Amino acid sequence: MKLIDTILADAAEITAIRRDLHKHPELCFHEERTADVIAKALTDWGIPVHRGLGKTGVVGIVKNGTSDRAVGLRADIDALPMTERNEFPHASSIRGRMHACGHDGHTAMLLAAAKHLATNRNFDGTVYLVFQPAEEGGGGAREMIKDGLFEKFPMEAMFGAHNWPGMKAGQFALKPGPVFASSNEFKITLKGKGSHAAMPHLGLDPVPAACQLVTAFQTIISRNKRPIDPGVISVTLIHAGEATNVVPDSVVMEGTVRTFTLELLDLLERRMKGMTEQLAGAFELSAEFEFRRNYPPTINHIAETEFARRVLTDMVGADNVQEFEPTMGAEDFSYYLLDKPGCYFLIGNGDGEHRLGGHGMGPCMLHNPSYDFNDELIPLGGSMWVRLAEEWLAPRPVSSR
Structure with missing residues (x-):
């Protein structure tokens, strides 16, 4: 498994941010504190920030070189209207709100990548870090697009990922074509x-x-x-x-x-x-x-899916990059894929053994009151986003005539 050393070194810092977000969950289009935390971290790392798309969305902009090429990486940031049953120190402090789908972890993985990209700009072009509100029923992706996401931040492609309980940590799954239903x-x-x-x-x-x-x-x-x-x-x-x-x-x-x-x-x-x-x-x-x-249904584009497969395979080996079995669940990343080429894939969250003492009864499944994101994924997810961005924006060789 090829992880980036600087991201491994920053794991404790990013984990602390993730657990802070978990403790202070916010529902769709009300992610003001969450957006503040994200924007402050990006600003502290020297990354310009644009706020307000989709009401509470945050976009970080990391540029390098002279190319006008660009790629988008997306993390969702909202929580669910349900009561957490865990009792560990970072459990939700607000009854009736919970990060039960791992959006706090998605945010943390992209923040880990952001810090490395800002410090080690090994690419030629622009990486847009899209922190999207209101995935859980609010259509935050649609609202960011309506507010001009692709006009303000023109990008060639968009990539997103979701943690997946039951699949081993260190594994990925993806496929071209339909992956989530309407x-x-x-x-x-x-x-x-x-x-x-x-x-x-x-x-x-x-x-x-x-x-x-x-x-x-x-x-x-x-x-x-x-x-x-x-x-x-x-x-x-x-x-x-x-x-x-x-x-x-x-x-x-x-x-x-x-x-x-x-x-x-x-x-x-x-x-x-x-x-x-x-x-x-x-x-x-x-x-x-x-x-x-x-x-709408989430339909991955063929070329971008095969690109992601190559990058992920290089990171973790072919045996750990599986075929995504489509699910009848829904995901608003679908709106991005209607306008831009891209790929939405899964990263394994394990079977729940990572949960601390004090977790609730029941499996560590999505939308379950005993769920918690596996912080071991932060270095892997951060490295994943960096490698995808660097490979997409790698300088292209000048062809000889």
């Missing part, structure tokens, strides 16, 4: 007429219609889409009624839809809407159908 939500209201539960014939009961609709949606998955195209429809909330002897006036159903392509998403939305309206009509009900598209 994230979409729906809300359906079926309206009937309430009645006494002992006399249902006097009303129009929306509950049986809702039950049939849940089942009918699964026939879209099994009978309308191609079997080889991954897609998920999950009804996760059903609200109806207030008393056991009353047929309710209405039923509200909510849930999520996930796909790897927009074409399949179009199909699922169209069929769900049609089923809702037609089934409601069959039960003499009225229906309201709402469908909200959140994050």
